[in-house]
Structures are given as structure tokens and as C-alpha cells.
Amino acid sequence: MILDDLVAATRTRLARAEATKPLAPLREAALATPVPTGGPRFLEALDAHFGLIAELKQASPSKGVIATAFPVAQIAADYEAGGVDAMSVLTEPTYFHGSLATLREVAGQTQVPLLRKDFILDDRMLLEARAAGASLVLLIVGILADGQLRELYTTALKLGLVPLVECHNEDEIRRALVLQPQLIGVNNRDLRDFSVDFENSIRLRAMVPPTIKVIAESGITEPGQLTVLRRGGLDGALIGETFMRATDRRATVQRYRAASEAAV
Numbered sequence: 355m356i357l358d359d360l361v362a363a364t365r366t367r368l369a370r371a372e373a374t375k376p377l378a379p380l381r382e383a384a385l386a387t388p389v390p391t392g393g394p395r396f397l398e399a400l401d402a403h404f405g406l407i408a409e410l411k412q413a414s415p416s417k418g419v420i421a422t423a424f425p426v427a428q429i430a431a432d433y434e435a436g437g438v439d440a441m442s443v444l445t446e447p448t449y450f451h452g453s454l455a456t457l458r459e460v461a462g463q464t465q466v467p468l469l470r471k472d473f474i475l476d477d478r479m480l481l482e483a484r485a486a487g488a489s490l491v492l493l494i495v496g497i498l499a500d501g502q503l504r505e506l507y508t509t510a511l512k513l514g515l516v517p518l519v520e521c522h523n524e525d526e527i528r529r530a531l532v533l534q535p536q537l538i539g540v541n542n543r544d545l546r547d548f549s550v551d552f553e554n555s556i557r558l559r560a561m562v563p564p565t566i567k568v569i570a571e572s573g574i575t576e577p578g579q580l581t582v583l584r585r586g587g588l589d590g591a592l593i594g595e596t597f598m599r600a601t602d603r604r605a606t607v608q609r610y611r612a613a614s615e616a617a618v
């Protein structure tokens with residue numbers, strides 16, 4: 355199963371890093387960066403309007419290579435000019451062709467809040483996220499035991515990182531709610547078999563108290579879907595492939611932004 359492969363590949367990278375890169379200098383570098391302000395700013399934006407997160411993703415396990423050209427600075431500039439509230443930066447190298455260097459590059463040019471999108475299993479990855487300029491981190495409930503999830507969640511908050519706690523089904527929502535998180539992501543894609551069910555985020559939103567913000571992730575291909583999500587009580591959406599494949603990314607994001615603000 356792909357999710358097992360993704361976790362195994364992450365564990366291998368972590369073991370290599372453990373053996374070659376001591377944690378103390380990384381911790382020092384992470385804590386030397388200013389306390390991130392992007393997470394709280396993103397949450398405030400969700401109070402004001404429907405949030406739009408645009409993803410930088412060159413490839414994925416389900417689609418292979420999505421963008422043969424990947425001009426990071428240009429993509430980030432287009433997303434910012436299009437009016438996104440945050441950007442999600444894939445840092446997983448093997449299946450998504452991502453890297454921390456990409457995250458650092460984006461962080462070097464924008465104040466827009468950045469989410470480190472990866473299969474986070476260890477505190478080291480949280481330190482890397484902060485050191486590279488992220489202010490939000492993805493915690494995928496489906497790959498973490500309860501204790502691990504709580505520890506990573508707590509450490510992220512201590513580092514000033516806002517966790518986006520990703521769920522796909524009812525059981526994962528129940529496990530996430532124990533944390534009383536500020537932000538939940540509902541993935542419409544089943545990461546075990548790649549099937550996408552757009553209604554999933556609307557269905558699961560009903561299980562989450564309105565005080566917790568909920569972001570719909572994956573499978574959004576039409577601006578009109580944002581209206582449906584807003585009607586369903588979602589607070590924002592994360593869009594990857596559709597924006598990555600757009601020939602004019604800035605104009606495409608602007609169209610989705612406008613649709614997200616249209617009367618429902």
C-alpha cells in the first residue's frame with residue numbers, strides 16, 4: 355500500500371538523518387528563527403473569509419509528474435498575486451519530488467503562511483519545518499498512533515507551528531477531536547487507494563464543532579465546488595493539481611478566489 359511505502363521511505367530518511375545530522379544544531383537553528391506568525395494569521399484569515407491554500411506539488415503517487423517545469427519562485431509569486439491565504443509546500447522527495455530547499459526558497463520570498471506538507475513522524479521534521487520557514491505543519495492521523503499524534507501536536511504548538519490535523523474518516527475525526535485542535539483538514543482522497551470523494555469533507559464537517567476550522571483537501575477541479583464547500587460549512591480548501599496544471603496560475607487562483615467570495 356502506498357501509504358505504507360511513504361511512511362517506510364520517511365523512516366529510512368529519518369534514520370539516515372539521525373546517523374549523520376545531530377539534532378542539537380538543528381534545534382538551535384530552528385529556535386534562532388523568529389517565532390512564526392503565519393499560523394495565527396492564517397486562522398484569523400479563516401475568521402474573515404473562506405480560506406484558499408494553494409499547493410506547490412511537482413509530482414504525486416497518484417498522478418506521477420504533474421509539472422515538468424517547476425519554477426518555484428514564479429509559482430509562489432503567482433499564488434501570492436492570485437490572493438491565496440496560505441501555500442502548502444510538499445517536501446517529500448521520493449514520490450512528490452519535494453524538498454526542504456523548495457520550502458526555504460518560498461519562505462525567502464513571501465510572508466504568506468506556509469504549510470510543510472509531508473509525512474511527519476518525528477520531532478526532527480517539526481524542527482526542520484520551523485527552520486525552513488513553515489508556520490503550519492501537516493499531521494496525518496492515519497499514519498500516527500494516538501500517543502505519537504499527541505506528542506507531535508504538542509511539540510508543534512511549542513515551536514509556534516499550527517498543526518493541520520488531517521483526517522479521512524469518522525474514526526480519524528474522533529481521534530483528532532481529542533486534541534481539541536484549532537484546524538482540521540479533511541482529505542477527500544483516500545491515501546490508501548487514491549479514490550477521491552468530494553462529498554467526504556462535507557460529510558465529516560458535520561462531526562466537528564463549529565469552533566474548529568475545517569479545510570477540505572484534494573480533488574477540487576472547478577471554482578463552483580468552493581460554493582458547495584462553503585454551503586457545507588467548510589472554512590477553506592487546499593488545492594494542488596488544478597493550480598499546478600493551470601497555464602495561467604495567477605488568473606486561475608483569482609477565479610477560485612472570486613468564486614469563494616460569491617454569495618452562497
Ligand SMILES: O=C(O)c1ccccc1NCC(=O)[C@H](O)[C@H](O)COP(=O)(O)O
Pocket residue numbers: 356409411414415416417541543545548571572573574592593594595596
Ligand atoms: O496526491 C496524491 O497522490 C497522494 C497520494 C498519497 C498520499 C498523499 C497524496 N497527496 C497529498 C494531498 O493530500 C494532496 O496533495 C492535496 O490535498 C492536494 O490535492 P489535489 O488538489 O487533488 O492535488
